[in-house]
Amino acid sequence: MPKRARNARDLDQLPYAHRLVAFDGELDREGDHEFAHFDGDVFTDLDGGGSAFTSSAFSAVTFTAGRYRRARFDDVWLHSVRVVGTDFAESAWMDAEFTACVLAGIEAFGTGMRRVAFHNCKFDSVNLRQTKLREVSFVDCLLRDVDLAGATLTDATFPGSTLERIRLDNATLTRVDLRGAAAVDIASGVAALSGATIDHAQLLDLAPALAQHLGLTVKDQ
Structure with missing residues (x-):
């Protein structure tokens, strides 16, 4: 069986929690945010x-529409964040943790993710074409109509997760472990599973x- 990702952390368990400062302002192009705590903010269009967002936390934040192309997220924590119809294409994520988040109708093609963990998150109609995902875990998540072409x-890894109507056309899978997933439904690109491990x-x-x-x-006869 695949090794499960570490348990989701609470805000006060973050190593930089004592340095966080409440965010008070607007998000601008090419802004630099370090040790910022976004709490209950609503960002629309x-x-x-x-x-750039470094060692920052997002609690119950809502992103609706808007464009965050080529934004960078390094060592960030997101809890109960809702992202709808937002453009995160070509963004970069490293050492990020998502818990109880909802991502729907998102453009995230060309995104790079490394050492990112998703816990109890819901993905609905998310465009992840041409992304590069390395050491990414989806724990007890729902991935519906996700395009990974x-x-x-x-x-x-996908322990406890449900995959529905996933597109894998021309995707490349290396040491991808689907064992422990609650369901695996591939809409297209089933040939890409040649690089995955599944159970009987x-x-x-x-x-x-x-x-x-x-x-x-x-x-049958």
Whole structure:
């Protein structure tokens, strides 16, 4: 079985928690935010492209629409954050932790993520085409209609997560462990699973899609 990601942390467990300062202002293009605590803020249709967020926390924040292309997030913590219809394309995430977050209708193609953990999060219609995900874990999450076409996934795990109608066309999977996922439903690109590890029960669930990909006709006498 895959190794589960470490348990989600509370705000006061962050090593930089004592240095956080409440954010009071607006997000601007190419802004630099360090040790900022965004608490209950609502950001609607803003342009924060190229901004940097370092050792910062987001509590119950809402992002609606808006553009944050090429923004950088390093060592950030997000809890109960809601992101709807927002553009995070080509952003970079390292050492980030998401807990109980909702991400819907997001453009995040070309994004890079390394050492990122998602706990109890919901993804709905998220565009992750051409992303590079390395050491990313999805723990007890729901991923519905997520597009990973052309993406590169390395050392990714999905313990307890449900994958529905996932697109993997031309994706590259290396040491991706799907064992322990509650459900694995691939809408297209099933051939990309050649770089993944699954269990026997998942193999049975995926058998129809694999047979269709191979051109097999399955008939009972």
